Amino acid sequence: MCWGAKTPAPSQSGAGSCPPGTTAPCPCANLELTARIIEIKGLHKPGVDDRPTRPSGTTKNSGYEAGYTSGDDKGRIFTNRALDGAWRKDQQYIELTVELDVAPSSCPIPADTKIKWTIEDPDDPTNEPANVHADAGRLIDPNDYSGITKSGANNNDNNPRGKATATARLEEVDPLYALSGDETLVDPATRRSKVRFHVSDNAGDNYRIKAEGAHPSASVSNAAQTGVMTVWDRVEIEYVKMNSANELPVDQIARHYDMACVQVDVSERRVVTGPSDMAAMGSNDGLAFAACEDYCTSVSGEFTHEGQGGWFFMVAANRFVPARTATILYEGNAEARGDRVRLPIGTTLAGAPKVVRVFNAARIAGMSPPKPNDFGIHIKFSVSARSGRDVIINPHDFHEVDDPDNSFLDANLSHYGFPAGATIPIQVLGAGDDALVTAGISPGGASVGGKHYFGGRLMVFTQNLTGSSVLVTLCHELCHAFDNAHKCGNWDWESKAGRTSCCMNYWFQFVLNDASPRAPIAWTQNKQSANMCGPHIISIRDYHLEDNPGLGW
Incomplete structure (x- = not known):
């Protein structure tokens, strides 16, 4: 009903009496506002290839789909990308458009109606499937674990290691949708409002956004909500x-x-x-x-x-x-000596040793030489030098994921469980594909x-x-x-x-x-x-x- 009016008809036509300080068509009391998110630019749906042409042998693993609001909780927001998908350093955002439905439908949108935006940080779902090992899960989403024990699917877990350099924030798109705090104005002519939402630059961070109409004359306000949207x-x-x-x-x-x-x-x-x-x-x-x-x-x-x-x-x-066939220079038992294998007395090698294969004795029992190049039955070390009966091997280096230049372990035969003096079955090979490739x-x-x-x-x-x-x-x-x-x-x-x-x-x-x-x-x-x-x-x-x-x- 129009404030101060006897019947709805005059107020909806712009005629009749309106409250002091208002103009026709005058606002209605007890409005019901229902928000609908009708567009999210910059949000990508997995499985959608939105390219006009799709050249053979190429792939695109997600794309824009009109009306998609990540109802499947799988929407992607890309780092360093503008809304059109072009590379833009340090830009990662989406633009949301919301439209308000009003009941009674004959009532106009009051000029000072706003949309209140609520940003949530839901749980990272990556570690939830049963096939994710706890060793990986508690690294991916440490907020879900107490020590090594899974404690639940807990929210507020964005930027778990503090590596993000960009922070989530709202930005005004147009003065027509003026932003104040967490609210934007609604354009009465279109019943729409828009906002730009900047996300963090940490892949795996995720968000859920709620949009709700707000006005003093509204007695009911039904919010719209996105699904989970993840930074990729x-x-x-x-x-x-x-x-x-x-x-x-x-x-x-x-x-x-x-x-x-x-x-x-x-x-x-x-x-x-x-x-x-x-x-x-x-x-x-x-x-x-x-x-x-x-x-x-x-x-x-x-x-x-x-x-x-x-x-x-x-x-x-x-x-x-070019292809080269490696020659087996020696096959038989040798003595483990940490960073070298010691060949039996009197062993001669018809060529320069390049690789030593060490066989799993349990796996080759009864197997006649030459042993095959079966990865399941041997390991190998490249050779750095030869000194008499000793063939000196390069250890197996192991690295932390962020340090390609320095190893935290250089494992030789002793580290691999072959104590000094142990007899081990080996092959010594020269250069070639069977040795190093x-x-x-x-x-x-x-x-x-x-x-x-x-x-x-x-x-x-x-x-x-x-x-x-x-x-x-x-x-x-x-x-x-x-x-x-x-x-x-x-x-x-x-x-x-x-x-x-x-x-x-x-x-x-x-x-x-x-x-x-x-x-x-x-x-x-x-x-x-x-x-x-x-x-x-x-x-x-x-x-x-x-x-x-x-x-x-």
């Missing part, structure tokens, strides 16, 4: 495939990076021929490394988006160096202040890989591109019978236990999956790609 990083990959190389499983990458809240999109794919289609990168290691560095540039190679924000570079190549490499980057920063570039040598090792190598090298060290010695995040290890491990190194100091667990080599471990997941979530000098963004 997004990188685009320029994918170059040498014509003679095998295809990479680009459609399988994304699911292994979802835990880290990184959307990996293969946005461009190009097949190269002629001089760019190389059978091997070089005739020896030095030449091959130099050629890889050049190949991953715009000036001398194929990386056309070099230095452009948000772009990584990936190459499906053939081989690092480069499956992938991460060229480029920069060294600043004595630290090396990776450059968002990776090459996978497909002629050296078979089966699942292709995807494992691809995920491994991509993780380097986020400036992560390898050889962490960790199990991956998944809880299952027969645990698998982080993709950043080398197949021939043991997984480490959780003791202090950490120590190798015997015969846990060859357990790699394409998943990451908990420490690598949180390292990527907390990392600010835009500040990596190696990327040149």
Whole structure:
């Protein structure tokens, strides 16, 4: 009813008597306001590819969908991106449009009606599925755990390690929707209001937003609410495939990076021929490394988006160096001596030793020589030198995820459970593919202040890989591109019978236990999956790609 009016009709037509200080059409008492969120620009729905064209061999793992408000709790807000998806350093926000319905429907919206915005920090759901191991879960969402015990799905857990440099805040979009505190004006003509919401720059932080109409004449106000919206990083990959190389499983990458809240999109794919289609990168290691560095540039190679924000570079190549068959120089028992193996008296080697394989004695019982190159029955060490009967080996280095330059453990035979003087079955090999082979490499980057920063570039040598090792190598090298060290010695995040290890491990190194100091667990080599471990997941979530000098963004 119109204030002071005898019937609704005059007030709704603008005629009749209105309260002092008001003009027709005059406001109504006892309004019921119902808010509807009708648009969220900058919010992306998983599984939606909103590109006008979708080139073969490329991927986009989420996109804008009109009317989507993250009712499935899976909406993504990207760091360093404008509303149109373009790269914008240190910008991450969405714009919400809300519309008010009024009852009685004949009543106008009072001119000073507002929308009150409420920002909530819901629980991070990543660690909730039953297949997430507690070791990873309590790193991802420590607020859900008391020590090592899961205590619940607790909210207010954004920025769990204090790595965010941007804070959540509301911003006025237009004076028509003037912002004061946590309220914006409603435009009476359209019954709409808008606000911009800036999120943190910490991947994995999440938000739920409630919009509610507010006016003194409203007796009922029904709020609208988004689902859970999560902050994600997004990188685009320029994918170059040498014509003679095998295809990479680009459609399988994304699911292994979802835990880290990184959307990996293969946005461009190009097949190269002629001089760019190389059978091997070089005739020896030095030449091959130099050629890889050049190949991953715009000036001398194929990386056309070099230095452009948000772009990584990936190459499906053939081989690092030409194929070589390794010769078994010795097979039999030897004596473990920590950083060396001591060969029996009188042993001669017809060539320079490059690798020592150490076999699991229980697995090769009754097996005739030569022992096969079966990753399940041996580990291996590269050789640094030979001194008489002693073949000196390089230890297996293990690294914290954020320190590629310094190892926390250099494990030799003693660390691996072979005491000095123990008899161990071995093979000594010369140079060749069966001894040492480069499956992938991460060229480029920069060294600043004595630290090396990776450059968002990776090459996978497909002629050296078979089966699942292709995807494992691809995920491994991509993780380097986020400036992560390898050889962490960790199990991956998944809880299952027969645990698998982080993709950043080398197949021939043991997984480490959780003791202090950490120590190798015997015969846990060859357990790699394409998943990451908990420490690598949180390292990527907390990392600010835009500040990596190696990327040149």
